[in-house]
Each structure stands twice: as structure tokens, then as C-alpha cells.
Amino acid sequence: MELFFNPFDNLLCILLGISFTVWFTLLLVFIIVPAIFGVSFGIRRLYMKTLLKVFEWATLRIERGAKEKNHHFSCICLFIGSNKDLDSAPEFEMSDIFYFARRGVESIMDDEVTKRFSAEELESWNLLTRSNYNFHYISLRLTVLWGLGLLIRYGFLLPLRVTLAFTGVGLLVFLTSVIGLLPNGRMKNFLSEKVHLMCYRICVRALTAIITYHDSENKPKNGGLCVANHTSPIDVIILASDGCYAMVGQIHGGLMGVIQKSMVKACPHIWFERSEVKDRHLVAKRLSDHVEDKSKLPILIFPEGTCINNTSVMMFKKGSFEIGATVYPVAIKYDPRFGDAFWNSSKFGMVNYLLRMMSSWAIVCSVWYLPPMSREEGEDAVQFANRVKAAIARQGGLVDLLWDGGLKRAKVKDTFKEEQQKLYSKMLVGTQEDRSRS
Amino acid sequence: MGSRASTLLREEEIEEIKKETGFSHSQITRLYSRFTSLDKGENGTLSREDFQRIPELAINPLGDRIINAFFPEGEDQVNFRGFMRTLAHFRPIEDNEKNKNSSASEPLNSRTNKLLFAFRLYDLDRDDKISRDELLQVLRMMVGVNISDEQLGSIADRTIQEADTNGDNSISFNEFIKVPPVDGEQDY
Numbered sequence: 099m100e101l102f103f104n105p106f107d108n109l110l111c112i113l114l115g116i117s118f119t120v121w122f123t124l125l126l127v128f129i130i131v132p133a134i135f136g137v138s139f140g141i142r143r144l145y146m147k148t149l150l151k152v153f154e155w156a157t158l159r160i161e162r163g164a165k166e167k168n169h170h171f172s173c174i175c176l177f178i179g180s181n182k183d184l185d186s187a188p189e190f191e192m193s194d195i196f197y198f199a200r201r202g203v204e205s206i207m208d209d210e211v212t213k214r215f216s217a218e219e220l221e222s223w224n225l226l227t228r229s230n231y232n233f234h235y236i237s238l239r240l241t242v243l244w245g246l247g248l249l250i251r252y253g254f255l256l257p258l259r260v261t262l263a264f265t266g267v268g269l270l271v272f273l274t275s276v277i278g279l280l281p282n283g284r285m286k287n288f289l290s291e292k293v294h295l296m297c298y299r300i301c302v303r304a305l306t307a308i309i310t311y312h313d314s315e316n317k318p319k320n321g322g323l324c325v326a327n328h329t330s331p332i333d334v335i336i337l338a339s340d341g342c343y344a345m346v347g348q349i350h351g352g353l354m355g356v357i358q359k360s361m362v363k364a365c366p367h368i369w370f371e372r373s374e375v376k377d378r379h380l381v382a383k384r385l386s387d388h389v390e391d392k393s394k395l396p397i398l399i400f401p402e403g404t405c406i407n408n409t410s411v412m413m414f415k416k417g418s419f420e421i422g423a424t425v426y427p428v429a430i431k432y433d434p435r436f437g438d439a440f441w442n443s444s445k446f447g448m449v450n451y452l453l454r455m456m457s458s459w460a461i462v463c464s465v466w467y468l469p470p471m472s473r474e475e476g477e478d479a480v481q482f483a484n485r486v487k488a489a490i491a492r493q494g495g496l497v498d499l500l501w502d503g504g505l506k507r508a509k510v511k512d513t514f515k516e517e518q519q520k521l522y523s524k525m526l527v528g529t530q531e532d533r534s535r536s
Numbered sequence: 537m538g539s540r541a542s543t544l545l546r547e548e549e550i551e552e553i554k555k556e557t558g559f560s561h562s563q564i565t566r567l568y569s570r571f572t573s574l575d576k577g578e579n580g581t582l583s584r585e586d587f588q589r590i591p592e593l594a595i596n597p598l599g600d601r602i603i604n605a606f607f608p609e610g611e612d613q614v615n616f617r618g619f620m621r622t623l624a625h626f627r628p629i630e631d632n633e634k635n636k637n638s639s640a641s642e643p644l645n646s647r648t649n650k651l652l653f654a655f656r657l658y659d660l661d662r663d664d665k666i667s668r669d670e671l672l673q674v675l676r677m678m679v680g681v682n683i684s685d686e687q688l689g690s691i692a693d694r695t696i697q698e699a700d701t702n703g704d705n706s707i708s709f710n711e712f713i714k715v716p717p718v719d720g721e722q723d724y
Contacts (some may be wrong), residue, residue: 190691192699192712195598195654195674202602203626207570212590216573330638505591514595519680522597526691527683 108135122423129262130199133299142308142460146436149459152243153224153435159240160223199238212500214406215506217438224435226458251457259304259456266300267353271360273297278363287393291342298339307461308436309336316467317341317384318396318426321389323418326428326489328400329408329447330441333430336463343398344388352446366394389423396426401483402503407440408432410497411490414483424470427486429494433462444506466493542580545616553617557624567623571616581613582606597678601657609662625653648713655712666707668692 132138138305200280225240225247248326270501273293280286302309317340324343325331337343346368349358358369368388374380388394401414419425432439435456441451468489473482484500545568553564570580574586585714588594596602606622608616614622643649658666658674671692679688699707699714 128636133648190675190695192695192707193654194678198596198598198678199602199654199657200626202596202599203598203623205590206587206602207623209590209592211592212573318596378570400638473693501591509588510591514591515597515599516680518595519597519678520682523679523682527687 110451117407117470125258125261129303130265130300133303136295136298136299142306145306146308146460146462149436151247156223156225157242161236163528166495168299184469189364194522196262203454204425210410210497211501211505214410214412214499214503215444216407216410217440217441218407218434220352220434224459226437247459248257254458255306256453259306260302264457266297266304267357268379270294270297271357274360274364278360287365294342294361295339295362298335301335302339305332305335305455306459307336307463309462310464311340312464312466314340314467316469318343318428318467318470320394320395320396321392322399322424322426322470323385323389323421324396324413324426324428325418325486325490326398326430327400327408327411327494327496328402328405329430329432330405330439330451330455331441332339332461333400334398336430336465337398337428340465342395344395346370346385346397346399348372368397378417382417385418386421389421397423404506405441405443406503408434408496411487411494412499412501412503414487416483418460418481419473419483419486420479422473424471424472425482425486427468429433429466429468429496431464431466431492431496436460436462439463464494492502550654553620556617557620558627559624561618564620567620568616581615584589598657598674601660601674605653605656615622618663621660622653625650651713652709655709658707664709665704666712668696668705671695671707 128139128141145159174310183375205494225244270293274290277286277289277293280289326337334345338345342365344365344367345361347358347370349355349369349371358367361367362369368384370381370384385397388397402417403415406412437455437460439455439461446454471482471486471489473479477485488498490496541695546564550561550564553559554561559567562710575582576586576589577583583604584607587606588599593599593602603692606619608614608618655666656662660670660673675688675692696705696707699711700712700721701714702708
């Protein structure tokens with residue numbers, strides 16, 4: 099009996115051994131070694147082009163199958179009563195109510211704010227179940243393609259990416275701890291830079307992120323503040339794989355905490371305890387101390403304070419614009435066709451989100467480094483923040499909104515309503531005074 | 537994978553809503569998407585809090601009254617049919633509808649029904665009359681704290697004087713309709 103089974107066991111073991119070796123060699127040669135040196139074989143771009151062709155074909159088939167095209171919302175124009183604007187009204191009329199009623203119902207049908215906190219709807223389907231809103235069963239070929247895509251993404255890409263992710267994070271924690279043992283000096287900074295870049299590049303490949311950097315001559319320099327729009331935690335990986343930054347944030351527990359603690363051994367990041375976060379003066383002091391030291395890396399900050407769905411830029415919190423450093427704005431725009439990068443934190447936890455990222459087709463994005471800006475004479479922090487925000491929105495093709503991203507969870511302040519009431523009152527009272535004078 | 541908008545709304549329902557409100561098929565599915573995205577509790581109905589979560593509506597001085605218009609007498613939840621019925625008041629009148637005889641019941645977005653909607657924004661107690669108090673309440677909502685009680689009172693008095701034809705010191709729906717149109721109002 100034993101003689102009978104042994105050869106097969108041996109064969110199985112040998113086969114498994116060979117396939118594992120091949121797998122890891124391929125991984126090493128095609129992914130990890132290029133990540134270390136910062137070069138690229140161009141495999142990801144080829145993958146992206148192929149996907150685009152597939153999507154084009156799929157779109158044609160969907161359009162052929164669709165009976166009725168979906169109109170855009172702008173077709174539902176509201177009409178109630180008179181179209182007059184409040185400015186032309188000389189005095190109160192019963193119909194003034196129409197103005198507010200129309201605005202109110204328009205905002206019920208569609209408003210600028212609430213849709214920023216959920217994933218962007220695509221014009222056409224990209225063969226992912228999660229972005230399938232109104233596309234019904236169209237044809238057998240499309241379904242087969244979708245099934246094939248499912249197999250490839252979950253069977254091949256996901257395990258590959260998870261392996262890479264573990265490798266990248268593991269290397270980061272290990273190597274930064276090792277570097278932390280060195281004495282402070284140029285050698286340490288140099289090594290720390292190399293290690294950070296290498297590990298972030300591995301993470302970029304773990305997400306199959308295809309990033310195009312524009313205007314790299316404007317890259318943030320030491321002693322500056324790098325400011326970007328926020329869509330997901332992946333933004334950090336995308337920016338940090340092209341340059342070294344000092345991160346700012348709250349210390350978390352668990353795996354994140356371990357990573358944070360080991361990172362700060364190699365080079366100074368700014369981590370806050372939960373209790374310190376509320377103290378705005380402390381935060382501002384630590385930030386300004388950091389930027390004054392020209393040997394320290396530029397600080398990376400996301401002034402929106404929360405993740406927005408990458409169709410717009412919301413209000414920038416003025417805290418970071420008060421410390422007087424040069425601001426290097428960066429605009430990040432994701433291409434939603436390949437995978438939606440937005441983290442809807444009320445719907446998905448972090449792990450769930452990362453799994454979704456790693457089972458999308460790819461993360462394709464463009465990064466623009468904008469020329470540095472400083473606060474001008476007579477400009478206060480809020481105006482400066484708005485100016486930077488407008489520049490980022492313009493470059494990234496995003497809508498520039500004045501609304502606070504905090505509205506995701508909090509109620510809107512009453513001061514806005516009071517402003518509207520004031521405007522309307524001014525119009526009424528102004529005319530009353532005229533009448534009494536005449 | 538949550539429930540998708542189009543899978544929850546059956547074709548027969550869409551047809552019924554189309555007949556009742558006059559919205560097109562794609563407009564109805566679009567508005568259903570909107571309805572489900574507002575419905576945070578995912579129970580198929582909207583409460584007043586769901587509406588107040590819209591910042592642009594929360595800062596509208598008449599926001600609460602407009603939200604009220606969606607809820608039938610004494611109820612706290614509105615379903616999709618009710619939602620569409622109220623929104624139907626604001627659908628623009630198409631050209632091909634202008635010449636139709638109103639042999640059947642009047643379409644929801646006729647001029648009269650639009651004016652009735654606005655009338656009800658004033659008339660809180662639904663007694664079909666806008667009293668001086670009700671007018672003052674709406675005026676107060678629109679101006680906030682910026683105008684004194686006396687001034688507001690005189691504005692209200694003047695308005696009632698101009699509109700009231702039968703001398704009962706309140707504005708009925710017929711008197712409300714007769715408010716002269718301003719330049720720019722389209723001819724129905």
C-alpha cells in the first residue's frame with residue numbers, strides 16, 4: 099500500500115513546490131524588483147488599455163440593448179408660478195413664497211451636497227456588480243464577460259494583490275524599525291527615504307494603481323505644506339510613492355498603530371493622541387514647529403477633513419492655512435471606470451473597503467502638482483484656503499463647493515438660514531423706507 | 537450588494553405613477569433613485585428627518601413648511617407614491633397638454649393645483665382661509681429677526697387689504713388666485 103501512494107505524494111509535492119517557486123519568482127522579478135528601483139515594465143498600462151477596449155465593446159452592446167436612454171436630471175426643470183427673481187420685486191406679495199418653494203423643491207429633487215457622500219454613478223457599466231445601477235440583463239456575451247471578469251478578479255488578481263500588500267506593509271514595518279536604530283544623520287534620512295518609497299511602490303502595485311503624475315517640477319519641498327483633496331486613504335499611498343512626506347494624523351490602535359509607530363522611528367511624522375486632536379493651538383504649534391525646521395519633510399494634509407466622492411472639492415478647514423508656510427496644492431482625480439476609490443465610511447469599514455479596492459479592475463488616477471501658493475497681504479486664512487481650493491478644483495475638473503464636508507454627519511448651521519432671511523428682509527425693508535420717504 | 541433602485545420598483549407601479557403624475561419612465565426611475573438615497577432607514581418611506589438632512593433645504597426659510605406639504609394629514613412617513621404626487625405639482629406643463637380638455641380630473645400640475653399647493657403653505661390649519669396670523673407666521677419665517685413686529689404687521693395688513701374682497705379679513709383661495717400676475721409670469 100505504501101509503495102502505491104508514495105510516488106503520487108512525491109509528484110504532488112514536487113508540483114506544488116515548483117508552482118510556488120515559479121509564482122514567487124515571477125512576483126519578485128516583475129513586481130517587487132521594479133518597485134525597489136522605481137522602474138516599470140509597463141504591464142499595468144497595457145492592462146489598462148486592454149480593459150478600455152473591453153469596456154468600449156461592452157458599452158456598445160449596452161446601448162444597442164437599451165430601449166430608452168436615461169435622461170439627465172437637468173431635463174426635469176421646475177416651474178412654479180412666476181419666474182421673477184426676488185431682486186425685481188418692489189414689495190411683499192403673496193407670490194414671494196413661490197421663490198422659496200421652488201428652491202426648496204428643487205433641492206429635494208437634487209441637491210449639490212448629499213450626492214457627494216456616495217459613490218459617483220457611471221454613465222456606462224464597467225462590468226463590476228457593485229456599479230450596476232440601472233443596467234438589466236442585456237446579452238449572453240456580456241454576462242459571460244462579466245463572469246470571466248469575476249473569475250479573473252477574485253481568483254487571480256485578489257490573491258496576488260493581497261500577497262503584495264502584506265509584503266509591502268511587512269517590509270515597511272520591519273525596515274523602518276531597523277533604520278530607527280541608526281543614529282540621526284544624513285545616512286539615516288537617505289535610507290529612510292529609499293525604504294519609504296520602495297514600500298509605497300509595492301503597495302501601489304498591490305492595488306494595481308496606474309498613476310500619471312503631471313508637472314513634477316512643482317513637487318513639494320522641505321518646510322512646505324502639501325495640500326490635496328481627499329477621496330480615500332489610498333490618496334496617501336499614491337502621493338507618498340512619488341515623494342517623501344511627513345504624515346499628520348491621530349494614533350490608532352491595532353495594525354495601523356504598529357505601522358505608525360515604526361514609521362516615526364525612521365523619520366519624524368506628526369502623530370497626535372486622541373486627546374490632543376481637540377486642542378487646536380497644540381496642533382498648530384506642532385505643525386509650525388515642523389515647517390520651520392527646513393531639514394524636515396513637507397507635511398501632507400487633507401484640509402477637507404473627510405472623504406468626498408471625487409466629483410467635488412468641499413470646504414477646506416482653515417487651521418492649516420494659518421501657520422504661514424508655503425502651500426503646495428495637489429489635485430488628485432480618479433478615473434471611475436476602473437474602480438471607484440471613494441471610501442464611504444458609513445457603509446464600509448476599512449478592511450471591507452480595501453478588499454473592494456483590491457477586487458476592482460484597477461485604480462487609475464491623475465495627480466497634478468500645482469505651483470506653490472502663499473498667503474497674500476490682506477488675505478485671511480479662509481480666503482487663502484478658498485483660493486487654494488479653487489485652484490485644485492479647476493485643475494482636477496471638480497466642482498468647487500463652499501459646503502462643509504462635515505455635513506456628511508452633522509446638521510447644517512442655522513447661520514446660513516439666517517443669512518437668507520436677512521437678504522429677503524433687506525429687500526422688503528429697503529422698499530418700505532423708500533415708500534415712507536416719498 | 538444592496539438592493540438596486542430599478543429592481544424594487546415594478547413596471548406596473550411605474551405605469552400607474554406615470555398615469556397619475558405625468559412624469560416619464562426615466563424621470564420616475566431617476567426620482568426613485570433619489571428617494572432611496574434619501575431613505576437612510578431603508579424602510580421604503582421618508583420621515584421629516586430624511587428631508588432635513590438635505591443642507592440646501594435645511595437652510596431654506598420655508599423648509600419646514602415645504603417638508604410638511606409632503607406628509608398627509610397627521611402622518612409622519614411618506615412613501616414613494618406620495619412623494620411623486622407632491623413633486624408632480626412642479627412638473628412643467630408640456631405643449632401637448634395645453635390644448636387638452638380637462639375632461640378627466642385636472643392634472644396635478646395645472647395652474648390651479650400649483651396655486652393650491654402654495655396656498656396650503658400659508659394655510660396651516662387647513663380651514664381654506666389665510667388669516668392674518670397665518671400670514672404673519674409665514675412672513676416671520678421668511679424674514680427671521682430682521683424686521684420688527686410692527687413693520688411686519690403693517691405689511692400683513694396691507695396685503696390682506698389689497699387681496700380681501702369679501703371683507704372677512706382673511707384671504708380665501710379664490711381671492712388668492714386673483715392676485716394680479718407680475719411681468720414675466722408665463723401665460724398658461
